[in-house]
Amino acid sequence: MLKYRVIPVTPFQQNATLLWCDETREAAIVDPGGDLQKILSAAEAEGVNLTQILLTHGHIDHVGGTAELAESLKLPIQGPHQDDQFWIDGLDQQSRMFGFASVKRFSPSRWLQDGDQVQVGLETLDVLHCPGHTPGHVVFYHAASGLAQVGDVLFHGSIGRTDFPKGNHADLIHSIRHKLFPLGDEVRFIPGHGPMSSFGDERQHNPFVSDHRG
Numbered sequence: 661m662l663k664y665r666v667i668p669v670t671p672f673q674q675n676a677t678l679l680w681c682d683e684t685r686e687a688a689i690v691d692p693g694g695d696l697q698k699i700l701s702a703a704e705a706e707g708v709n710l711t712q713i714l715l716t717h718g719h720i721d722h723v724g725g726t727a728e729l730a731e732s733l734k735l736p737i738q739g740p741h742q743d744d745q746f747w748i749d750g751l752d753q754q755s756r757m758f759g760f761a762s763v764k765r766f767s768p769s770r771w772l773q774d775g776d777q778v779q780v781g782l783e784t785l786d787v788l789h790c791p792g793h794t795p796g797h798v799v800f801y802h803a804a805s806g807l808a809q810v811g812d813v814l815f816h817g818s819i820g821r822t823d824f825p826k827g828n829h830a831d832l833i834h835s836i837r838h839k840l841f842p843l844g845d846e847v848r849f850i851p852g853h854g855p856m857s858s859f860g861d862e863r864q865h866n867p868f869v870s871d872h873r874g
Contacts, residue, residue, distance in 0.1 A: 662783040662802050666850060667702050669695035670760075672721040677809055677850050679802075680708040681781020688780045690714045690800065690809050691722040691852065692729050694760075699725070714778060714785075715739040716811030717797040718747030719824075720754040720763065722852060727764035736769035738778055741789050744796025745771075746826070772798050785809075788839050792832020793820030801843060808849040808859075814840060816857040819868045836862075836869050 661682040669676045670693045678699070680687035687708035692699055703710050713730055715723055717740045730737050747754070748765060755762045772778075774789035778800065788799040793812045797820075800809040812820040814836050822829040840849075845860025863871050 662780065662805050662807065663706075664807065664850070665702055665706060666856075667695075667698055669693050669698060670721050670724065672758075673853060674721040675850060675852055675854075678702050678706065678708070679714075679780055679783075679785075679809070680706065681783045684781035685709055686711045686781035688712045688714050688778075689729070691716055691811065692725040693721045694724045696725045696729055699729070710735060712778075712780075713737045714800060714809075715768065716799065716809065716852065717794040718744035719794065719812070720751060720758055720760050722811065723748065723751070723766075724755075724760055724763045727766040730766060731764075737766060738770045739768060739772040739787070740794075740798045741773065741791075741796035742771040743791065743826075744794050747794060747796075774798075790835035790839050792822060792828050792830075792835050794824070795826045795828070795831075797835075799840065801847075806844065806847045808840065808843065808847055810840065810849045810851055812852040814849065814862060814866075814869070815851045815853065816855050816862070817866055819866070820852075833869060841869075 665678040667676045674693040677690040772787045776787040778785040785800045847859045
């Protein structure tokens with residue numbers, strides 16, 4: 661069984677997520693944007709062993725703690741899609757833009773493509789390339805539990821911004837409607853910020869992508 665714990669970090673209250681296999685106690689941290697002690701304390705409290713870092717996209721509030729965590733624990737970094745390399749290469753500029761302390765750049769151990777899979781212990785996550793917020797944004801989907809980690813693609817009642825470099829509103833809407841919603845109304849998702857929701861609720865009530873918009 662896949663279990664999870666959401667850990668808000670950084671002044672942006674970005675949702676870092678601890679995912680783990682209940683049988684093996686092997687865990688991944690998704691989007692360690694910062695506040696690494698909070699993340700490490702959560703892993704210790706749950707009694708799990710961090711074995712990898714998963715990244716949805718290259719914005720600093722989601723990747724700011726990646727290099728330090730990967731170096732200190734010798735963890736592989738999986739994701740995002742290579743189209744977000746320019747965001748990772750520009751972390752120094754991002755830190756100045758968003759008022760973050762300077763962070764180290766890094767190179768993912770594995771860039772992810774649409775259709776790839778990631779193993780967390782005995783559990784399998786499917787990778788969906790969902791561009792729009794950033795060109796290389798990916799989503800992690802655990803079919804067995806109907807849980808998706810969607811980063812900044814979709815939020816409860818809102819959608820991701822597309823006014824950053826290489827953002828694309830049409831691509832974002834297509835990703836939500838043609839990649840995420842077909843997974844099923846019952847699928848619950850953890851967004852990059854804010855509370856969880858389900859694809860069914862967003863299809864009904866989200867003013868940006870609801871079925872009522874046609």
